[in-house]
Amino acid sequence: MEADIQPSFSQVAPTVFDGQNYQAWAVKMTVYLEALDLWEAVEEDYDVPPLPANPTVAQMKNHKERKTRKSKAKACLFSAISSTIFTRIMNLESAKEIWDYLKKEYQGSERTKNMQILNLIREFEMVKMKESESIKDYSDKLLGIINKVRLLGKDFSYERISKISSLEESKDLSSISLAELVNALQAQEQRRMMRKEETTEDSGCTNHMTNDQTLFIEIDKTLISKVKIGNGEFISVKGKGTVAIESLTGLKHITDVLYVPDIDQNLLSVPLLEDQLIDCVACQYGKQSRKPFPQSTWRATHKLQLVHTDVANVFWKFKTWVENQSDCKLHTIRSDNGKEFVNETFDKFCEEAGIEHQLTTPYTPQQNGVSERKNRSIMEMTRCMLHEKELPKNLWAEAASTAVFLLNRLPTRAVHGKTPFEAWFGYKPCLQNMKIFGCLSFSYVPQAKRDKLDKKAEPGVFVGYSSTSKAYRIFQPQNGKIIVSQDVKFMENKQWSWEESIEKLLPENSQYLDDDFDVVPVRGTRPLSDIYERSNVAVFEPAEFKEAEKDDKWIEAMREELQMIEKNGTWELVDRP
Incomplete structure (x- = not known):
């Protein structure tokens, strides 16, 4: 009889342990091994002594049973774990070693277990029931947490589980069981559901909805959709039609009512009712307002289409x-x-x-909103640029031009993934020469427009980029002119002071370098043969008169110089003292 029971019982072995929910698996496995009379081999890990020299039949039978029981316990554990975990324990000798390893690995130390208990208790205390959740689902969630705590060895009393604020009927919370508590809450839930059958007017509802198909005069069940309710979830719409309701002025037909079987109560949208039922001339005189302007659903797909x-x-x-x-x-x-x-x-x-x-x-300028909004964006940007650098208002045109220049090189929703410049010209703009609007600048003065000792640069204010050349537009407050120049040095961390002289804006140790020469001298290389050839034609001036009088050309040059001195009367010849 026992041999017939064990094979059939082995068919209800616990599920394979894959590393999750160890406590539940350990309880199932313990009961399973006890039912097969194998738990002793796991719990005690007894040794099977060798048989004596002349064993009896009883000794041989007992020896074989104890040895077989240990092997069966080990086989049961091997068959109840996943292949990944099996590779970690396959070299362990006994069933007890396997059990202790799994307990240490997946249940952890006493400190780890206490932390798990603390986290589960905190989760139990913080869990809240959702609006769409039933009493049964909520109680199942709580019991799942409680059972995990108990599997870790922590007692969790039913009095603590049953602690609630109030029930509709008077209950003795010190003696109520968990089952009675759940039944009472479910009964309360059913009573509340029965009270929600009436139609409710909802000022925030965007559509008429009902869960009663018999209210429809006509219904189109081909409309299948979903509607979002207050808790953020979506429920199915099974049709749309017309419903008749009784009002103070008689029977009214409400159109465009959605058939939603899963909704708790019937809802009437107040805004839609105002549009469908209220025809008040005086209200139109006193409350007429403009219609909303919906966003355009069409966009141009190529240049100059709109x-x-x-x-x-x-x-x-x-x-x-x-x-x-x-x-x-x-x-x-x-x-x-x-x-x-x-x-x-x-x-x-x-x-x-x-x-x-x-x-x-x-x-109705809203119908040309693109142009109106772009004008506003440009003027807002222009106003900010002028006020940031404290520039006069008469430079508004320069600031607006620079604002357009920048907006065309900034991302926009109108052309996804591109700037307006790239969408128009087909290539990305170069941004390496961008400067801060309104910063202090110095423009190079060409040599033809200055004397030898005049300043080589004029201070000014950077106000934009030239549209006709690769150059900058510089406003010079000292003469009120705007010049276009490529040779400009910028001090982007400074701005023009309308009260102080420009020299006060510069550091005391400022040094201006000559733009005609490189800051670092260029050192070239020449072959020695070239140097030798040039040295042969170099001009050497005599160091003293004795060297000069030996050369006829120097004698001739001295005579010509003396003749010019006598002719001009530069000096007067006198006898040597």
Whole structure:
């Protein structure tokens, strides 16, 4: 009989241990080994003494059973662990060594176990029930934490589990069991569900929703979708139709009601009700407001497909320039209803050029929002640049031009992954010559415009980049002029002082270097033969008169010099004293 029971019982062996949930696996494995009468071989790790010289039949049988029991216990443990863990314990001799290794490896020391218990108790105290969670799911979660604590050897009383603030009916919390507590909470949950059958008006609800299909006069079940509820989850929509409700003024038909079987209660959207049911003339006189402006769902896909404009007097020049630069034709323009755009001349120009002219609704600049917003961005940037460097307002045009220059080289959502410059020209802009707007600068004065001892540089304020040459635009406050120069030295950490002289802005030990010469002397190399050849033609001047009188050319030169002195009356000859 025992032989028949054990093979059938072995079919319900514990699941294979893969390194997770050791405590639960250890409990299952202990009970399993006890049922097979093998736990003694794991717990005690007894030694099987050798048989005596002339063993009896009983001794031989006992020896074989004890030895077989140890082997079976070891085999059970080997079969109940994963192949990864098996490689770590396959060299261990006994079942007890295997059990102790697994306990030490996956349960840890006493200190580690206490830390695990502390973390589980903290998790138990902090767990909260979600709005979409049922009492059963919540209680299962709590019991899972409690069982983990108990498996680690820590007692967790039912009184602590049953500690709650209040119940609808009076309960003695000192004597209530966990099962009674869960049943009471589930009953309370069912009673609350029954109270939620009525329709509720929700001012924050964006759609009408109901869970009762019988309320529909007509319903379209082909509409399958999902709707987001208050806790952030999504529930299924099984249809859409019309529902009839009774109001103070009679029967009303509510359209576009969603059929949501999983919703707790019927919901009516107050904003939608106002649009569908309220037709009040006085309300329109007193409360009429503008409709919202939704974001555009269409975007241009290539150059000049749609151009937003707010300036008409230079549009002819703009059209010629952009079409010539891009090799594309201007398709559509969008502008406001200003007289500069709405006139016979401009209409004729667009008609002859084959340009579609779109107009915004009067007093609705939002429909031309791209142009309006870009103008605002440029002016805000211009204002900030002028105030940051304390520059006069009459430089607003220079600041605006520089702002446009910078915006065209900054990322924008309009062209994903590119700058406007790259989207237009097809290559990335060079940014190595960028300077801080409004910083102090010194422009080189060409030699033709200065005397030998004049200053070689003039101070100024950097106000932008030239659009016609590779140079900078420099404002010179001393004469009120703007010059274009490539030879400019910048002091980006300084700015023009309108109250102090420019010399006070510079350090006392400042030294100006001559721009005509390199800062570091260039040392070239020449072959010795070249040096020798040049030395043969070098001019040597005599050091004294005795050397000069030996050369006829020097004698002739001295005579000519004396004749010129006598002729000009430079000196008067007298006798030697």
